[in-house]
Every structure is written in structure tokens, then in C-alpha cells.
Amino acid sequence: MTVMFNHTIIAAKDRDESARFFRELLEVPEAPSWGVFTNIQLDGGVLLQFAEPPVEIQMQHYAFLVDEDLFDRAYRRLCDRGITHWADPQMRRPGEINNEHGGRGVYVKDPAGHAIELITRPYL
Template sequence: MIELDHVIVNARDRVASARLLASLLDVPWDETALGIFSAVYVNPGLTLDFITTDEDFPVEHFCFRVSDAEFDAILKRLEDAGIGWRGDVRGRNDGKVGTAHGGRNIYWDEPDKHRWEILTKSYARRPG
């Protein structure tokens, strides 16, 4: 089986971006992993390595499948942090929760414009 180990995420401020995501997901992070990264340890098999750059970079989309309890907790942390969200991938933050595909999902944009998503039921799995 092939598993994704880590992803490098470009940021204007790697520490601030990593700290924010780690706090919202309630996962550990390391401000100076390998000296140039701020690592967010999403789970035992996946790390997001934030790196600071002044170069242009594309907006990326990252989606995390979570339990219903984790969904509720993350939604509360977004609310407490004053970060808006929406139930659709595009559009304005309207505070709505998407319910397509038999689960719940929301999207929010972080300061560098990367688009984060949490969902309780994957719609990206291969059928069967």
C-alpha cells in the first residue's frame, strides 16, 4: 500500500500558519522541524511541513476526514477564533455546514488563501 507521508505547504509565515492549523485541528506541531519547516503532525502517518517563501505559489486545497465529534470540536474552535466557514467550496463564508454525500463538511480559507476542508464522510473514495 502506498501512503502519503508528508506535504510541503508554502506560506508567508510558516510558524503562524502551522500554529493556526495545529490549534484548529488540536494536533501537535513543531516550530522548527528540520530547521526550515514548521511541521503539523496531522496523524501518525501524515505531516504537513510549512515552509516560508516570498515566491508566488498556488492556492492549495487540503481536506481532512474526521469523526462527528472531531468535526464539532473543530467547528467550535473555528468559531472561537473568529474564522468564517461555508458549506460550499466556493462562495462567501456564510456559516453553513454542507450535508451532501451523507455527511457534514465545511471549508475555510487561511491567511495565505489555502483552502481547508473537514468532512465526516468522504466523497472522494473509489466506489466498491
């Protein structure tokens, strides 16, 4: 069997709000949720499971490879909703996207403060 990524748990201040943010940004469906998890499903059956931990949340970085059309729609939603975004991970270029690695990219913070990156071309 080859190795495939299956799921990860993302710490959230409000698991439903974070799951909704990701669903709307990435245009993915809800998935069955259970226990302390609110889930969404990516292509290939990958689950993102949002949970509210009893500890302070440390920022994580999550990068998503998206096609050009989804990037355009997601970026339009960010702009239309007035969501702060950056062209760089250091957050020095607000309100911009980048054109690195032969594609486009943008960084945004989710409701829990995690750094979300959307890219249209993989780095390698």
C-alpha cells in the first residue's frame, strides 16, 4: 500500500466557525461529524477535523493546492468580505497575491489564527 494523507485535527476557538471558514474558502462539502469534531472533506477522502482544545492554540500553517478558477473565486471572497490577506508568509505585503513558483499564492488567517496558504502550483 502506498502512503496517503488521511486526516488531521485543527485546533479551533469555535470548531463550527472554523469549519465553515474552510468550507466556504475551499468550496468543499461538510462531512459527517462526531464527538468533539466538526469535519470537512477534501478530495481523496482527506478529513479536516476541527476541535476546541482545552489549551491555548498555537498557530499552525496549512497550505492548499487549488486550481486557477478556485483561486480566483476564493480570492474574490476574501476581498469582498474584507478579510486581511498577504502575498507573503511574513505578512509584509498586505492586500496582494504573489506570482512565485510559476503560479499564484495568497496567505490568510483563519478564525483561530492559523496561517492558511492557497497556491496554484506546487513548489516542487
